[in-house]
Every structure is written in structure tokens, then in C-alpha cells.
Amino acid sequence: MADEAISTAILTVATIIAALVLVNAMYPALYSASGSILSMNDRSTERLRTEVTVLTEWFPSGRPQDIGLNVWVKNTGSTAISATDMGKADAFLYTGNGNATRFPKSTPPDSWSYAILSGNGDATWDPAETIQITVHYNTSGGLSPGTMRFRLVLPNGVYAEDEFAYT
Numbered sequence: 001m002a003d004e005a006i007s008t009a010i011l012t013v014a015t016i017i018a019a020l021v022l023v024n025a026m027y028p029a030l031y032s033a034s035g036s037i038l039s040m041n042d043r044s045t046e047r048l049r050t051e052v053t054v055l056t057e058w059f060p061s062g063r064p065q066d067i068g069l070n071v072w073v074k075n076t077g078s079t080a081i082s083a084t085d086m087g088k089a090d091a092f093l094y095t096g097n098g099n100a101t102r103f104p105k106s107t108p109p110d111s112w113s114y115a116i117l118s119g120n121g122d123a124t125w126d127p128a129e130t131i132q133i134t135v136h137y138n139t140s141g142g143l144s145p146g147t148m149r150f151r152l153v154l155p156n157g158v159y160a161e162d163e164f165a166y167t
Contacts, residue, residue: 046156051077054162055130057150069093069135071150072117073160075127083123085155086114091135094149095166101137109138 055072075081091103091112103112112135119129133152144166151161 043156046079049077049079050081050154050156050158051075052081052152052154052158052160054150054152054160057162057164059166069137069150071133071135071152071162072130073133073152074130075125077158078127080127081125081154083125086125088155090153091133092149092151092153093135093137094151096144096146096148103135103137108136111136 053074053076055074057069057071060068060070087105089105091105092100093103094100101110103110105111106113112133114131114133116123116125117130117132120126125131135150146166147163148166149161149163151159153159
């Protein structure tokens with residue numbers, strides 16, 4: 001009887017030690033995995049709360065060589081978009097026949113800029129505010145009439161686009 005009690009005690013202690021070793025080995029991996037999951041959850045939540053909508057676009061009358069496409073875009077989400085994020089955003093213009101141009105922010109000759117229309121005075125594009133984007137597109141031969149598409153892509157991957165006719 002005593003040998004069974006000693007054997008059981010030794011096996012119990014060995015099982016507890018093995019369990020502790022396993023927990024100590026697995027805990028860092030579980031902790032880092034949970035951090036990654038939380039980070040992905042935060043990014044997904046940000047993307048879900050960010051939404052922008054293209055309202056309208058037009059070319060100014062006279063169609064100068066620096067075309068100057070004007071676009072109104074509304075922040076229809078529940079997240080404010082900082083000036084820093086707007087500096088990292090991309091604007092694209094698809095002009096048909098497989099031609100597309102990516103416009104860097106404020107790097108002439110082909111560039112884009114924006115102004116917040118009737119905002120609250122800060123540099124942040126808040127929910128329900130509208131911005132006017134001006135795309136400076138230097139075309140020596142002009143643009144051909146047809147269907148075009150404008151797209152604004154924010155740094156978190158959310159984008160808004162609209163197709164319009166150029167005549």
C-alpha cells in the first residue's frame with residue numbers, strides 16, 4: 001500500500017511539473033497571438049467606422065491645360081480623418097482606354113489638394129464635413145471625351161469612387 005501511495009504522489013508531482021512547464025512554454029505564444037488579434041480587431045473597427053462618399057465632380061469652364069478637376073467628397077462615417085492621414089491618401093483618375101493616373105498629394109505638375117468646406121476650423125476632416133478636392137492634371141493634348149472615374153483611397157484602405165461623363 002505504501003508503494004502505491006508513493007508512486008501516486010510521484011506521478012501527481014510529475015504531472016503538475018509537466019503542466020507548469022507546458023503553461024510557461026505556451027503563455028508567451030498565446031500572449032503575442034492575442035496582441036495580434038487585438039491589433040487586427042482595432043484596424044477592422046477603424047475601417048468599419050470610416051466611410052467617405054463622392055458627391056459630385058466637375059471640370060472648371062474653359063478647360064485650361066492644367067485641367068483642375070474639382071470633386072466634393074463627404075465624410076459619411078463616424079471617424080474623423082486627420083490631416084496626416086489625408087497627406088497619405090491617394091487620388092486616381094481613370095480616363096478610359098486603360099489609362100489611369102495616380103496623383104500624389106501636392107507634388108506638381110500632376111497633384112491634388114483639398115480644402116474642408118464649412119468645417120469647424122480645425123485641420124481634421126470630421127464626420128458630416130465635405131471637402132473639395134482639386135486634381136491638377138497637366139495634359140498637353142487635352143482629354144478625350146468619354147466616361148471617367150475618380151477614386152480617393154485613404155491610408156486604411158477605405159475608398160470612394162464615382163464614374164462621370166466628360167464631354
